[in-house]
Amino acid sequence: MAKIIGGVATTHVPSIGKAIAEQKQNDPYWKPFFKGFDYVHYWLAREKPDVAVVFYNDHGLNFFLDKLPTFAVGAAAEYKNEDEGWGIPVSRSIAGDPALSWHIINNLVADEFDITMCQDMLVDHSVTIPMALMWPGEKWTVRIVPISINTVQHPLPSMKRCLNLGRSVGRAVNSYPQDLRVMIVGTGGLSHQLDGKRAGFINKEFDQLCMDKLAGEPDFLTRYSIHDVVEESGAQGVEFLNWMAMRGALTGRVTEVHRNYHIPISNTAAATMVFENRDEAARRAA
């Protein structure tokens, strides 16, 4: 059976892609952020995932605002990245796992999540930058199942809905008959706002609350409406919805094992977290 080993959440700011291309990892500006991945690399080397389910938001590469799904699940054998118009290098493509994608799609729809299914899907920096951060030199060996959440055009799905979407994905993965080690990724955030007279807004206190509650009390965070999240976390801080879905997919006993938080990267409060997911049987054996 497939086993969910844990999750990684990370910021996906486009300029990280440029910093990687220009090898600025040890520059004083970038080091506090990139250092936060040492543990992630150690954890991935130890845990050896086969597949990553990636919750992210498209910023106008695969989807335009004319036809914008609230939730879309990739079911491609390969995911390509392309020019996004803001000058970050194009990533190499990433292998998919169509069989697992369709298993997740079937289970989500049976569970009344009426998602969009995508047999062709470009993935933007919101997927490729976390991949490049987790596996420097683009040396990933995992396959991915990308799941896009609309965080761009309101109305957005609620915090509760995204947590429950993640839970449904978690149940689907747990019922997959193949022996796979599956990790869950949530990308974006934390607090930031790019637009309007409030551009540059960052809220350390709210970010810390979100990070503190995520492992043990994710349901606590569902009290915040989308309007609240925009107010507390900034207009683009709503990317935290991807983190909620990631957390939802960790269906066992969840422990936070790593956290790095640094302000600022670009206009953003940058954060990286790692969670372990232990099932009940493993807990009894331990």
Place this chain on the structure above:
Amino acid sequence: MKQDIPGTTLFDGDQAQKGLALNRMCFSFNSAENRAAFLADEEGYCRKFGLTAEQRAAVKSRNVLAMIAAGGNVYYLAKLAGIFGLNVQDIGAQQTGTTVDQFKQKLAAAGR
């Protein structure tokens, strides 16, 4: 609901309808060929996408707040800004009426 967070315009159905032509033009800037076509003939390129007079004036003036007022979504506007080599600190400074250095200092101060 839309206007009650100071300095923030939620990109909702009203904005989405208003901004469709402008955002569609910015979406086209994913292609290097289209970015070059815009630079070669800005007026003609904007006309091709059917920008409203308000949108055309906002683009012409390079004023991000005016583009948002005309329905622009910031992720799409960032593709336009990229043509001029401007990043999100540059457009942040413009929108908040500060210098880029002051804007960066404000960001850094949020971490202390």
